[in-house]
Amino acid sequence: MRGPIAPPQVPLSISRAESFVDLVQDSAERLERRWPQLSGVDFAVLDVPGADFDGPGGHGGESPSWDSDSVPLGRVIAADGDRPDRIVIYRRPVEIRTKNREERAMLVHEVVVEQVAELLGLAPESVDPRYGQD
Numbered sequence: 001m002r003g004p005i006a007p008p009q010v011p012l013s014i015s016r017a018e019s020f021v022d023l024v025q026d027s028a029e030r031l032e033r034r035w036p037q038l039s040g041v042d043f044a045v046l047d048v049p050g051a052d053f054d055g056p057g058g059h060g061g062e063s064p065s066w067d068s069d070s071v072p073l074g075r076v077i078a079a080d081g082d083r084p085d086r087i088v089i090y091r092r093p094v095e096i097r098t099k100n101r102e103e104r105a106m107l108v109h110e111v112v113v114e115q116v117a118e119l120l121g122l123a124p125e126s127v128d129p130r131y132g133q134d
Contacts, residue, residue, distance in 0.1 A: 020091045021045050023105050027112040028087075031127065038116065042086040049075070049090050073097075074111040076119045087115040 014022075028043040049072050071093045077086040089111055098104040110124075113131050117124040124131040 016095070017045075017047075017091065019101070020095070020104070020108070023108040024089050024112060026105075027109040030109070031112065031116055035116065035120070035127065037120075040084050041116075041119065042084050043112070044086055044088045045091050046088055047090070048092050073107070074115045076115050085119055087112065087119065089115070 024043055024045050028038065028041075032038045072090065073093050074087065074089045077088060079085045089108060094104065094107055094111065098107050109128075110131065113124050113128045117127045120127065
């Protein structure tokens with residue numbers, strides 16, 4: 001028998017990368033309800049840090065600012081010209097730190113909250129009162 005195991009509308013056919021993007025979008029939408037100014041922010045997912053330093057919206061040649069002991073899970077890229085503020089979440093570092101979808105969803109939301117807090121100049125607890133609670 002050849003072909004997909006499950007039809008496209010069944011969650012089994014969603015890739016890990018697509019599932020991760022969904023988690024980031026869900027988290028962003030939750031925060032946008034509380035912070036309407038986030039509707040103009042571009043939320044993006046990249047596999048690993050460093051991929052956003054070259055190419056559109058990158059800093060062309062700027063080297064990443066982390067050491068081998070700490071890899072960022074996300075970052076804020078300030079608006080530049082016509083490009084809006086962007087919050088980038090790094091998929092692979094988040095996936096490596098989580099065991100299942102539930103843990104991944106919690107960590108994604110925590111990282112999104114931290115990046116939104118940085119963008120807005122607020123404490124993470126101000127952005128989402130449930131921040132840090134398990």
